[in-house]
Amino acid sequence: MSMITSRHLLNIEDFxxxxxxxxxxxxxxxxxxxxxxxxxxxxxxxxxxxxxxLEPSTRTRGSFELAQKRLSADSLNFSASxxxxxxxxxxxxxxxxFDAMKVDMVIVRHKYAGTPYxxxxxxxxxxxxGGDGINEHPTQTLLDLxxxxxxxxxxxxxxVGIVGDIVHSRVAGSLAPALKRLGAxxxxxxxxxxxxxxxxxxxxxxxxxxxxxxxELDVVCLLRIQGERAQGLSVPxxxxxxxxxxxxxxxxxxxxxxxxxxLHPGPMNRGVEITPDVIADPRTYVLDQVNAxxxxxxxVMYMMLGGDADE
Amino acid sequence: MSKILLKGARVVxxxxxLDKIADVLVQRGRIxxxxxxxxxxxxxxxTTVIDCSGKILVPGLVDLHVHLREPGFxxxxxxxxxxxxxxxxxxxxxxxxxxxxxxxxxxxxxxFALDKAAEVGCVRVYQYGALTKGLAGTQLAEMADMHxxxxxxxxxxxxxIQNPQLMRRAMEYVHIFDGLIIAHCEDEDLVDGGVVHEGLxxxxxxxxxxxxxxxxLAVHRDIELARLTGTRLHIAHVSAAASIDAIRAAKAAGDxxxxxxxxxxxxxxxxxxxxxxxxxxxxxxxxxxxxxxxAALLEALLDGTIDTIATDHAPHAPQExxxxxxxxxxxxxxxxxxxxAVITHLVLPGIMDWATLVDRMSHxxxxxxxxxxxxxxxxxxxxxxxxxxxxxxxxxxxxxxxxGKNSAFLGKTLTGVASEVIVDGTLVLRGGEII
Amino acid sequence: xxxxxxxxxxxxxxxxxxxxxxLMRISHExxxxxxxxxxxxxxxxxxxxxxxxxxxxxxxxxxxGTKVPVGTLDISLYRDDIATKLSPVLHRTDIxxxxxxxxxxxxxxxxxxxxxxxxxxxxxxxxGRPRAIQLAVLVDRGHRELPIRADFVGKNVPSARTExxxxxxxxxxxxxxxDILGNDVGTAQNANSALQQSDM
Numbered sequence: 001m002s003m004i005t006s007r008h009l010l011n012i013e014d015f016x017x018x019x020x021x022x023x024x025x026x027x028x029x030x031x032x033x034x035x036x037x038x039x040x041x042x043x044x045x046x047x048x049x050x051x052x053x054l055e056p057s058t059r060t061r062g063s064f065e066l067a068q069k070r071l072s073a074d075s076l077n078f079s080a081s082x083x084x085x086x087x088x089x090x091x092x093x094x095x096x097x098f099d100a101m102k103v104d105m106v107i108v109r110h111k112y113a114g115t116p117y118x119x120x121x122x123x124x125x126x127x128x129x130g131g132d133g134i135n136e137h138p139t140q141t142l143l144d145l146x147x148x149x150x151x152x153x154x155x156x157x158x159x160v161g162i163v164g165d166i167v168h169s170r171v172a173g174s175l176a177p178a179l180k181r182l183g184a185x186x187x188x189x190x191x192x193x194x195x196x197x198x199x200x201x202x203x204x205x206x207x208x209x210x211x212x213x214x215x216e217l218d219v220v221c222l223l224r225i226q227g228e229r230a231q232g233l234s235v236p237x238x239x240x241x242x243x244x245x246x247x248x249x250x251x252x253x254x255x256x257x258x259x260x261x262x263l264h265p266g267p268m269n270r271g272v273e274i275t276p277d278v279i280a281d282p283r284t285y286v287l288d289q290v291n292a293x294x295x296x297x298x299x300v301m302y303m304m305l306g307g308d309a310d311e
Numbered sequence: 312m313s314k315i316l317l318k319g320a321r322v323v324x325x326x327x328x329l330d331k332i333a334d335v336l337v338q339r340g341r342i343x344x345x346x347x348x349x350x351x352x353x354x355x356x357x358t359t360v361i362d363c364s365g366k367i368l369v370p371g372l373v374d375l376h377v378h379l380r381e382p383g384f385x386x387x388x389x390x391x392x393x394x395x396x397x398x399x400x401x402x403x404x405x406x407x408x409x410x411x412x413x414x415x416x417x418x419x420x421x422x423f424a425l426d427k428a429a430e431v432g433c434v435r436v437y438q439y440g441a442l443t444k445g446l447a448g449t450q451l452a453e454m455a456d457m458h459x460x461x462x463x464x465x466x467x468x469x470x471x472i473q474n475p476q477l478m479r480r481a482m483e484y485v486h487i488f489d490g491l492i493i494a495h496c497e498d499e500d501l502v503d504g505g506v507v508h509e510g511l512x513x514x515x516x517x518x519x520x521x522x523x524x525x526x527x528l529a530v531h532r533d534i535e536l537a538r539l540t541g542t543r544l545h546i547a548h549v550s551a552a553a554s555i556d557a558i559r560a561a562k563a564a565g566d567x568x569x570x571x572x573x574x575x576x577x578x579x580x581x582x583x584x585x586x587x588x589x590x591x592x593x594x595x596x597x598x599x600x601x602x603x604x605x606a607a608l609l610e611a612l613l614d615g616t617i618d619t620i621a622t623d624h625a626p627h628a629p630q631e632x633x634x635x636x637x638x639x640x641x642x643x644x645x646x647x648x649x650x651x652a653v654i655t656h657l658v659l660p661g662i663m664d665w666a667t668l669v670d671r672m673s674h675x676x677x678x679x680x681x682x683x684x685x686x687x688x689x690x691x692x693x694x695x696x697x698x699x700x701x702x703x704x705x706x707x708x709x710x711x712x713x714x715g716k717n718s719a720f721l722g723k724t725l726t727g728v729a730s731e732v733i734v735d736g737t738l739v740l741r742g743g744e745i746i
Numbered sequence: 747x748x749x750x751x752x753x754x755x756x757x758x759x760x761x762x763x764x765x766x767x768x769l770m771r772i773s774h775e776x777x778x779x780x781x782x783x784x785x786x787x788x789x790x791x792x793x794x795x796x797x798x799x800x801x802x803x804x805x806x807x808x809x810x811g812t813k814v815p816v817g818t819l820d821i822s823l824y825r826d827d828i829a830t831k832l833s834p835v836l837h838r839t840d841i842x843x844x845x846x847x848x849x850x851x852x853x854x855x856x857x858x859x860x861x862x863x864x865x866x867x868x869x870x871x872x873x874g875r876p877r878a879i880q881l882a883v884l885v886d887r888g889h890r891e892l893p894i895r896a897d898f899v900g901k902n903v904p905s906a907r908t909e910x911x912x913x914x915x916x917x918x919x920x921x922x923x924x925d926i927l928g929n930d931v932g933t934a935q936n937a938n939s940a941l942q943q944s945d946m
Contacts, residue, residue: 100421302823
């Protein structure tokens, strides 16, 4: 028996609270492995994992790939530009093709919500959601939780602000409900066009006023602002967005708590949601998140693939 | 032509204040007599006698909103398969939308569709013409020509007319022949790429939503344009409570000729039916909205604010539905499940009586189109639907006879189904099977 | 668990004093074999070998007055049966010294099939290139599946394959003893996971 009850990780809801904490605990071991001169374990020798990245991704894909290599899994990268997977080309065919090749696990990234579920219906492999449209990105959430727990020692009872384009963010889509479930308070800080229709559905409160909320926050999680989305229709300009919601030194030094931490899933828009001096602030742990990402993904793959075969 | 004797059904027709057990004799396309059970004397050797005891006999049902897909998309549905689906669902007549390929936007294409329907269709097909050329929303189509060729209404259904001045001109133009406009009310700027209702479901599924206002605003606009122009206006597939408010107010004002329809899926499902399995058969436009909207639609149907139930039967091929939710085509089939859904959810629980069902699904749609009324009375055209109110069906792909298997009701068990359908005096459905 | 028939002690093969004496002898043997404690480091395999390793390190301190480095090793990620068995919780591997050119004495409580030791050797080698790897075990119960033997053995305990050998240590269990438990095959599968993990 694998120790994760769910066969797949499509949404963060697939993991119970205990399973989330178990992932975070085991990730510590993998983090230690990643500090060794020889960053290699034989753990998943002979297991085949496909990285099905149907939307461009550098960080998530690289993180999964490294995690697989360090666990000695055989991995195959299959990417297609978003334009090549337009209407008419069937995801089902892709799924069935890899199913016929007998792979053990598929990491899928796609620009459309719900695609990991489609894979589960068309293949036997374990499916891990590497980000589906604006829906969810559960492994990002696990690494965020790892970093929060590592830096602050707990998750329960914290107040976490997620700042940016929430409605178009799969990061927020997974992180907010997970934080809520683990006993944190979540506040979405964004202009109206970036707020989800029903913030409560993700377990969050909504605020338009970053300056009012910032002093309350234990964790400031900044999201990337997509330039093309920002201009004109949703907010008047990037400049104005940054003036209201960007984390700059003035805000960080006067309004942000000394013991608060700053997270960002990357890639960062320097000078928009975060300024370079805040990136350099010791309270900012963006690179720790990247580091944790490999360990957390190793833990997820180990725990989902280990023990899953018939005796 | 042989006679058909329909024996012992409960005959329900509010138009002639009828609700009793009776025998109905059909001859030469007409109802020859409606007489007390067992009293029909005019039976001879070539009479087909059908025992209808325990069943409900009503004037043939009409679905004002069907996409037959022919010409151009015959892989989804064609006139033959679509009319089969209609008969299977208990309809004797359907209104066919113009969004085919080529678009039905000329007299010639209207004629093609009507001729083809007369040739291969097993129920009556009333053809609608496009309001604008190619449904492009920029130039008026030749509506007078289409009218002369037999088009009974005009609609760009599938897309909303975005330009209010163009809609105004279209309404003014059909005044020449007192035409009917069927409005697909949708403000595309407000929809802004939304594929589900802008509410809980959008947040839960992580996909873009479309606000109810995208429909309601267009409903308001078209009502005001109808008021300005005096044109007959029918609002297609109303989905939002806010739209109902506008329609109710306009009807109360009494100064415009306004009707409206609701689909079975909007009546019996809401956004909560969409879950993380991303069932694309529940992706339709307008989308399934909130429970508040659903309740308002039902109330409006019962109080008559909404005139009729129309299915927006939108068949699609598997390759257009078995896709990522955001890529899948909009639409569900509806012809074959509408009657059963209405019986299951409204008639059997006592929310709606049979007479109201007949009014909403048979008399009012004919009145909206301005076509010959059908009643269960001597001399009337013999378009008849007979319902087995106790038969149970499980909606499966195999049970559906239409080409489109993309039913929002797949997997559901429904009670009450059409067992016989007679069109123009001819039996086209018997024992639930297409003849 | 307490009423499980498989937990009924059939034989106590080592008492607390026996264990202490054996560990003292092993400590002497390690020093003798390596000409003292220079360059020797102990790596205990969790979840019991680490306690045995601490006890040996204490003995060496008592004998020589030197503190040998002690590390702990969780071999879960090196198991050859991960596909079917999974350690739900990983223990910390902590080897706070450079293994290169050291004599590493792997320490475990029970030597059984040898698969744990195979995994442990792979794991140690991933930390560097030791000069030599030696093996110390409190109990050798036979039934090897790999060509592995211990350099230092507390006691050879002949056992049936289906029997279980339970090692209890004061630091963990409050009492020290080595027992052979009843060989009820049917219930052996419910056995204490620590025992199961003591060898694969």
